[in-house]
Amino acid sequence: MSSETGTxxxxxDAALIERIMQRDEAALEALYDRYAGMLSSVLNRILRDTxxxxxxxxxxxxxxxxxxxxxxxxxxxxxxxLMVIARNRAISKLRHHNPAAAGEELLENTVALPFNxxxxxxxxxxxxxxxxxxEMLPKEQQTAIEMAYFEGMTHSEIxxxxxxxxxxxxxxLRTALETLRRALN
Amino acid sequence: xxxxxxxxxEDFELYALGSLxxxxxxxxxxxxxxxxxxxxxxxEARGRVALLALAAPPVKPSAAVxxxxxxxxxxxxxxxxxxSAPRKAERAEGYFGSWWAAGILVPTTIVLxxxxxxxxxxxxxxxxxxxxxxxxxxxxxxxxxxxREVADLITxxxxxxxxxAAQRGMPKGAAHVMYNEKMGMxxxxxxxxPAPANKAYQLWLVPAKGNPISAGVFTPGADKSNHFMMKVxxxxxxxxxxxxxxxxxxxxxxxxxxxxxxxxx
Numbered sequence: 173m174s175s176e177t178g179t180x181x182x183x184x185d186a187a188l189i190e191r192i193m194q195r196d197e198a199a200l201e202a203l204y205d206r207y208a209g210m211l212s213s214v215l216n217r218i219l220r221d222t223x224x225x226x227x228x229x230x231x232x233x234x235x236x237x238x239x240x241x242x243x244x245x246x247x248x249x250x251x252x253x254l255m256v257i258a259r260n261r262a263i264s265k266l267r268h269h270n271p272a273a274a275g276e277e278l279l280e281n282t283v284a285l286p287f288n289x290x291x292x293x294x295x296x297x298x299x300x301x302x303x304x305x306x307e308m309l310p311k312e313q314q315t316a317i318e319m320a321y322f323e324g325m326t327h328s329e330i331x332x333x334x335x336x337x338x339x340x341x342x343x344x345l346r347t348a349l350e351t352l353r354r355a356l357n
Numbered sequence: 358x359x360x361x362x363x364x365x366x367e368d369f370e371l372y373a374l375g376s377l378x379x380x381x382x383x384x385x386x387x388x389x390x391x392x393x394x395x396x397x398x399x400x401e402a403r404g405r406v407a408l409l410a411l412a413a414p415p416v417k418p419s420a421a422v423x424x425x426x427x428x429x430x431x432x433x434x435x436x437x438x439x440x441s442a443p444r445k446a447e448r449a450e451g452y453f454g455s456w457w458a459a460g461i462l463v464p465t466t467i468v469l470x471x472x473x474x475x476x477x478x479x480x481x482x483x484x485x486x487x488x489x490x491x492x493x494x495x496x497x498x499x500x501x502x503x504x505r506e507v508a509d510l511i512t513x514x515x516x517x518x519x520x521x522a523a524q525r526g527m528p529k530g531a532a533h534v535m536y537n538e539k540m541g542m543x544x545x546x547x548x549x550x551p552a553p554a555n556k557a558y559q560l561w562l563v564p565a566k567g568n569p570i571s572a573g574v575f576t577p578g579a580d581k582s583n584h585f586m587m588k589v590x591x592x593x594x595x596x597x598x599x600x601x602x603x604x605x606x607x608x609x610x611x612x613x614x615x616x617x618x619x620x621x622x
Contacts, residue, residue, distance in 0.1 A: 195434055195437070197427065197430055197431065197434070200426075200427075200430060201423070201427060204423055204426065205423075208418050208422070208423065209415065209416075209417050209418070210410065210411065211410075212416050212417060212418040212422075213410070213411075213413040213414060213415050213416045214410035214413045215416075216413070216414075216416040217413035217414060217416075218413075222416075222419075225416075225418075226418055226419065226421075226422045229418055229422055230422050230425055230426045230429070233426050234426060234429055234430065234433075237430050237433065238433070248400060249404060252404045252407045255407040255408075255410040256403055256407050258410070259407070259410060263375070282396075282400045282403070283400060283403045283407055284400040284401045284403070284404045285404040285407070285408075286404065287408075295411070298408060298411055299411040299412075302408050302409060302411045302412050303411070303412055306409075306412050317409070318412075320374045320375075320376050321374060321406065321409045321410075322413070324375055325376075326375070326376055326377075326378050327376055327378060328378060345367075345371065345374075345376060346365065346367045346371070349367040349370035349371065349374075349406075350366070350367050352370070352405055352406075352409075353366065353367065353370065353405060356405045356408065
């Protein structure tokens with residue numbers, strides 16, 4: 173389901189942000205079509221609540237519509253920022269924390285991505301790569317990193333949940349993240 | 358931590374995950390605030406961690422989400438356009454009414470009012486000073502005129518000096534009158550005992566023909582002396598000058614006893 177026009181498909185995120193700043197609804201629609209599926213997936217994985225996930229999804233893009241001028245495309249990746257914000261919002265809701273203010277999210281969460289995810293093909297390629305990395309990890313490391321990322325759990329909470337020593341949990345997470353780093357660099 | 362930097366590279370990912378706790382987290386954040394290099398590394402770590410989102414099972418959002426979003430956007434745009442139009446009009450039309458009135462006109466009016474008040478006060482002060490200066494100038498001109506007249510009287514060759522002698526049984530004293538017939542001016546200088554209560558001394562020019570002419574009413578001070586100038590009708594040839602004791606305020610014609618008398622020889 174993509175309604176992006178040919179022009180919008182080729183437009184960069186930065187160009188679409190510029191158009192949103194000019195109150196161009198089509199530009200927001202293009203960005204939604206580009207990233208809504210990716211965000212919907214992570215929101216549903218974290219919340220396991222479709223309605224809650226859709227509310228956050230709608231709110232994220234509406235925030236982008238209202239505050240596009242605050243996003244500096246030269247400092248970070250829009251795709252990366254959207255994924256960080258989606259996870260933070262979902263974890264906050266899951267753990268009943270107050271999410272950061274919209275302005276703070278835009279200004280503080282600079283996210284650098286070495287990959288361009290502006291096309292569906294690029295997203296699929298990266299998805300395959302990340303899944304491949306995770307599948308390579310030992311089950312304990314895979315479980316630890318999924319609990320940390322999709323449930324927002326700290327070392328201590330993971331240790332408590334799994335019954336493993338805290339040091340072991342830390343080592344598993346560090347090792348898994350080191351693997352991820354090497355794979356994605 | 359090594360020299361403040363995280364000792365292991367994966368610390369950046371752990372922080373991005375939100376897994377760092379306690380002192381580790383506090384030290385990391387304290388260092389980040391002052392280290393641009395570590396802030397850059399954290400941005401990169403955030404990107405790598407963010408990619409974990411792609412590992413989530415794919416779930417497409419319903420078409421209703423996009424429809425609601427775009428409806429929300431259109432409503433927001435309508436509100437924005439509706440709100441910005443009056444604001445633009447207000448800025449264009451009400452600029453002077455609001456901004457100038459509130460920001461410039463009112464303070465300017467106050468300042469002008471203060472300045473006007475200060476200037477009015479200053480003007481009043483200047484008026485008073487000018488009036489005083491005029492009065493002083495007039496007084497000085499009068500004094501100068503009198504001084505010049507005294508000088509003229511004293512230096513004039515036809516000014517006569519008439520001594521006045523005390524009369525028997527009267528208050529003790531002595532005086533003289535300098536008189537110039539052409540100028541119609543005389544000057545009295547003398548000493549007399551204080552006048553009785555409710556009484557005053559009065560100087561008379563006694564012409565050769567006609568009634569005496571009053572030339573001044575006076576009361577001696579503590580030093581008994583008096584000195585004054587007096588203008589009288591010009592061209593009056595005097596037969597004598599006399600001082601009489603009169604009721605306070607003087608009389609049109611002599612009514613009291615002669616205290617001092619000086620015949621013109």
